[in-house]
Amino acid sequence: METLVCTSPRQFAYQQATKPALTPGNAIIKIRRIGICGTDLHAFEGTQPFFNYPRILGHELAGDLVEADGAPEFAAGEAVTFIPYFNCGYCIACRSGKPNCCARLQVSGVHIDGGMVEYLSVPAYSLVHGEGLTHDELALVEPLAIGAHGVRRAEVQPGEVVLVVGAGPIGLGTMEFARIAGATVIALDINESRLSFCRTRLGVAHTVNAQSPDVAGQLADLTNGDMPTVVIDATGSLRAINTSFSYLAHSGRYILVGLQKGDVSFSHPEFHKREATLMSSRNATRADFEHVISSMKKGLVDPKTYITHRVGFEQVQAEFEHWLNPANGVIKAMVTMV
Numbered sequence: 295m296e297t298l299v300c301t302s303p304r305q306f307a308y309q310q311a312t313k314p315a316l317t318p319g320n321a322i323i324k325i326r327r328i329g330i331c332g333t334d335l336h337a338f339e340g341t342q343p344f345f346n347y348p349r350i351l352g353h354e355l356a357g358d359l360v361e362a363d364g365a366p367e368f369a370a371g372e373a374v375t376f377i378p379y380f381n382c383g384y385c386i387a388c389r390s391g392k393p394n395c396c397a398r399l400q401v402s403g404v405h406i407d408g409g410m411v412e413y414l415s416v417p418a419y420s421l422v423h424g425e426g427l428t429h430d431e432l433a434l435v436e437p438l439a440i441g442a443h444g445v446r447r448a449e450v451q452p453g454e455v456v457l458v459v460g461a462g463p464i465g466l467g468t469m470e471f472a473r474i475a476g477a478t479v480i481a482l483d484i485n486e487s488r489l490s491f492c493r494t495r496l497g498v499a500h501t502v503n504a505q506s507p508d509v510a511g512q513l514a515d516l517t518n519g520d521m522p523t524v525v526i527d528a529t530g531s532l533r534a535i536n537t538s539f540s541y542l543a544h545s546g547r548y549i550l551v552g553l554q555k556g557d558v559s560f561s562h563p564e565f566h567k568r569e570a571t572l573m574s575s576r577n578a579t580r581a582d583f584e585h586v587i588s589s590m591k592k593g594l595v596d597p598k599t600y601i602t603h604r605v606g607f608e609q610v611q612a613e614f615e616h617w618l619n620p621a622n623g624v625i626k627a628m629v630t631m632v
C-alpha cells in the first residue's frame with residue numbers, strides 16, 4: 295500500500311509498505327479522509343516538541359471498516375472514525391475513567407504512526423460508529439471533540455458568557471459547543487479575517503480584536519460589567535494565556551485547551567480575589583465524540599464550513615508547505631483517498 299512518511303522536518307516521501315494484517319483486539323480501516331491539523335503542520339515544520347522522525351502523520355481520520363477482532367457490533371464496510379488516543383488501561387487516569395489523559399498515552403500520528411496510509415490498524419476499542427454521517431463529517435469529529443471536551447470541563451451553563459480566545463479550528467469548535475451548551479460566545483483573536491469568519495459563518499454573537507484598545511473594557515461593556523464567567527484559551531500563545539487571567543469574572547473558570555511550551559504566570563492576588571478555577575483540557579473522551587456526532591446529526595454544527603482546502607492523497611506532498619502560510623487562509627485542509 296501507499297504511505298506518506300514525514301522523514302524529517304519539511305520532508306515528505308511517498309513509500310510503499312505492507313498492508314497491515316488483522317491482529318487480536320485490533321481493526322483494519324481503509325482510510326478515506328485525513329483532516330490536517332496544527333499538530334501535523336508543526337510536526338512537518340519541525341516545531342512540535344518531543345517529535346521523532348520518520349513519522350506517518352494524521353489523526354483526524356475517517357474510513358471504512360475492513361475487518362475487526364473484538365468489535366462484534368461493528369460491520370465490515372461500515373463508515374467509521376476512531377478515537378486516536380490509545381491509552382494503557384491501568385494508570386490512575388485510565389482507572390478514573392479519563393483515558394484522554396492517560397499517563398502513557400500514545401496518539402496516532404504523533405507518538406506512533408498515523409493515518410497517511412491506505413489501510414490502518416487501530417485498537418478495536420477505539421472504533422466509533424459513523425451513524426450515517428459522511429466521511430468528511432466523520433474526519434471532523436476529532437478536532438470538534440477537542441473543543442467539546444473543553445466546554446464540558448468548564449461545565450458551561452445556559453445563559454453564561456463564554457470568552458473563547460483564539461479562533462483557529464480548535465477555537466471555532468469550542469465556540470460551537472459553548473453555543474450548543476446555551477452560552478453567549480465572545481470570540482477574541484488578533485486575526486480579523488478569522489473574527490469575520492466567526493461572525494458570518496458561525497453566528498458568534500460578539501467578536502473583539504485582541505489588538506484593539508482596552509480589550510478588558512470592551513469585555514466589561516459586553517457583559518454588563520461582569521466579565522465572562524468562562525474563559526477558554528485556544529491560542530497556544532503564552533502571552534494570550536497570561537493576559538486572559540485578567541478577563542475572568544469573579545468566581546470564573548479558566549480552561550486551557552491551547553498548549554504552549556513555557557511557564558504560565560499570573561497575579562496570585564487577582565486570581566485569589568476571584569476565587570477562580572484554572573484547568574487544562576487534554577484531548578477528548580468517547581462521550582465528547584458522541585456529543586459531537588449527535589450535534590452533527592441534529593444539524594447544530596455544520597462541519598462543511600470548516601473545510602477550506604481539499605486535495606487527493608497524491609497531492610499532499612506538494613500542497614503541505616502552502617498550508618503553513620497563514621496568508622492562504624487555511625482553516626481545515628481535507629485529504630480525500632479513493
Ligand SMILES: NC(=O)c1ccc[n+]([C@@H]2O[C@H](COP(=O)([O-])OP(=O)(O)OC[C@H]3O[C@@H](n4cnc5c(N)ncnc54)[C@H](O)[C@@H]3O)[C@@H](O)[C@H]2O)c1
Nearest residue numbers: 332460462463464483484504529530531534552553576577
Ligand atoms: N486540548 C488539546 O488536546 C488540543 C488538541 C489540539 C490542539 N490543541 C491546541 O489548541 C491550540 C489551537 O489550535 P489551532 O489548530 O486552532 O491553532 P491555530 O494556530 O490555527 O489558531 C490559534 C489562533 O489563536 C490566535 N492568536 C494567537 N495569538 C493570539 C493572541 N495574543 N490573542 C488572541 N488570539 C491569538 C491566532 O490568530 C489563531 O487564529 C494550539 O495550542 C494547539 O496545540 C490542543
Ligand SMILES: [Zn+2]
Nearest residue numbers: 331332333437
Ligand atoms: Zn488534531
Ligand SMILES: [Zn+2]
Nearest residue numbers: 382385388396
Ligand atoms: Zn493509562
